[in-house]
Amino acid sequence: MRMKNYTLGLYEKAMPKDLTWEEKLLEAKEAGYDFVEISIDETDEKLNRLDMSMEERLQLVRTMTETGVPLRTMCLSGHRKYPLGSNDPETCRRGMEIMEKAIRLSEDLGIRIIQLAGYDVYYEESSEETKARFEENLKKATMMAAKAGVLMGFETMETEFMNTVGKAMHYVNLVNSCYLNVYPDSGNITNAAVSYGTDVLEDLKSGAGHLVAVHLKETVPGKFREIPYGTGHVNFKDMVHTAWSLGVRRYVTEFWYTGNPEWKKDLHQARAMMGDLLDAEDRSV
Numbered sequence: 001m002r003m004k005n006y007t008l009g010l011y012e013k014a015m016p017k018d019l020t021w022e023e024k025l026l027e028a029k030e031a032g033y034d035f036v037e038i039s040i041d042e043t044d045e046k047l048n049r050l051d052m053s054m055e056e057r058l059q060l061v062r063t064m065t066e067t068g069v070p071l072r073t074m075c076l077s078g079h080r081k082y083p084l085g086s087n088d089p090e091t092c093r094r095g096m097e098i099m100e101k102a103i104r105l106s107e108d109l110g111i112r113i114i115q116l117a118g119y120d121v122y123y124e125e126s127s128e129e130t131k132a133r134f135e136e137n138l139k140k141a142t143m144m145a146a147k148a149g150v151l152m153g154f155e156t157m158e159t160e161f162m163n164t165v166g167k168a169m170h171y172v173n174l175v176n177s178c179y180l181n182v183y184p185d186s187g188n189i190t191n192a193a194v195s196y197g198t199d200v201l202e203d204l205k206s207g208a209g210h211l212v213a214v215h216l217k218e219t220v221p222g223k224f225r226e227i228p229y230g231t232g233h234v235n236f237k238d239m240v241h242t243a244w245s246l247g248v249r250r251y252v253t254e255f256w257y258t259g260n261p262e263w264k265k266d267l268h269q270a271r272a273m274m275g276d277l278l279d280a281e282d283r284s285v
Contacts, residue, residue: 004278004279004282005249005282005285006244006249006250006251006278006281006282007034007035007072007135007249007250007251008032008033008034008251008252008253008271008274008275008278009033009034009035009037009072009073009250009251009252009253010028010031010035010036010037010135010252010253010267010270010271011035011036011037011039011075011215011252011254011255011256012024012036012038012039012075013039013256013257014253014254014255014256014257014266014267014270015027015028015257015263015267016031016257016263017257021060022063022066022067024036024068025064025069026067026069027264027267027273028069028082028267029067029068029069030264030267031264031267031268031270031271032070032268032271032272032275033069033070033236033253033267033271034069035069035070035071035072035073035104036069036070036071036072037071037072037073037074037115037252037254038071038073038074038075038093038109038111039073039077040074040076040077040078040098040102040105041075041077041078041080042074042077042078042079042080042081044178046078046133046139047078047098049105049165050101050102051101052100052105054108055109056231057105057109058217060109061108061109061110061257064109064110069112070110071109071111072110072111072112072113072114072250073111073112073114073115073183073213073250073252074102074105074106074111074114074115075115075155075176076098076099076102076112076114076115076116076117077117077155078098078102079095079098079099079116079117079119080117080119080122080123081123082094082095082098083095083117083119083120083121083122083124083130083134084096084099084120084133084134084138084141085119085120085121085126085130085131085132085133085134085137086121086124086130086133086136087121087124087129087130087133090142091173092133095137096137096141096234099141099144100144100232101281103113103144103145103150104148105202106148106150107144107148107149107150110247111150112150112211113150113151113152113153113183113212114150114151114152114153115152115153115154115155115215115248116141116152116153116154116155116169116183117154117155117263118154118156118157118161118162118163118167119159119161119162120133120134120156120161121134122149122159123136126161126196127146130145135171136174137176138171138180139175142175142177142180144178145179145180146177146179150179151179151181151247152180152181153171153177153180153181153182153183153211153212153213154168154171154180154181154182154183154259155183155184155185155188155215156168156182156184156185156188156189156192157185157188158176158188158191158205158224163188163189163191163192164189164192164193164196164198164203164206165182165184165203165204165206165207165211166203166206168182168184168207169182169206169207169210172210175212178236179210181207181210181212182210182211182212183209183211183212183213183215184204184207184211184214184215185214185215185217185254186214186215186216186217186234186236186239187218187219187224187227187234187254188217188224189203189204189234190233190234190235190239190247190254191219191220191221191222191224194221194233195221200235200239201239202241202242204239204242204246205242205246207246208246209224209246209247211243211246211247211248212248212250212251213214213248213252214240214242214243214250214251214252215251215252215254216236216239216251216252216253217255218230218232218234218251218255218276219232219233219234220232223232226255226258228255229255229269229270229273230273234257235271236274237277240274240277240278240281241277241281244278251274251278253270253271253274255270265270
């Protein structure tokens with residue numbers, strides 16, 4: 001059997017949150033995914049994961065080994081509540097602490113890529129001061145990642161600050177480290193392109209050489225989450241084709257469990273849809 005030349009991961013939040021890690025990894029395996037993306041969002045429940053004991057970390061590694069499905073990427077959206085550019089020194093301090101702990105957890109669990117939220121601030125007003133502070137702390141965070149050998153990639157967000165690959169590349173070029181890159185969200189950059197009247201694929205190409213992975217997410221204009229695949233406006237075929245041509249070989253299906261009793265079917269359908277597109281590119285190599 002020919003080994004495929006890509007990996008396709010599953011966003012943790014596509015499954016009910018009350019499942020154990022073993023159950024989540026086994027469900028991902030059953031649906032045909034290669035790995036799971038762990039969520040460290042702004043809730044205390046998820047942020048507390050950063051303080052897992054060494055025994056808990058070892059147990060999670062054992063679970064990954066036993067199931068055959070690892071955690072290999074992290075969606076670090078906790079900085080929405082504790083942004084690196086905040087005007088509040090305590091919020092900034094907490095944001096940097098979260099960054100340091102996320103890198104350490106990634107080291108311990110074997111996570112290769114941390115997806116950073118592209119916000120200078122979220123619940124505050126963006127200003128030249130918040131942008132300057134964000135830049136300063138971003139440089140410090142990148143050096144932390146460099147020390148650990150963990151890659152970071154900006155998620156292109158839903159706000160004006162960083163909703164395109166081009167905007168993310170401004171900071172990538174500014175910091176100029178191989179440890180800071182872009183991990184674009186296909187749905188968010190599609191919404192931005194429609195809003196600006198620009199070409200989403202040209203925007204994706206602006207990250208050439210710096211795209212560590214791609215979130216395959218559906219959106220509609222003005223809405224950024226919980227849009228079922230096939231009901232939005234993202235051209236996944238062209239998105240995958242362009243990303244593949246740029247050397248991207250790691251992808252994650254990003255969608256949410258919203259109470260659908262047939263959520264397992266959703267996992268399989270998303271895997272089949274995106275797997276078919278990736279297989280087509282793989283066969284053309």
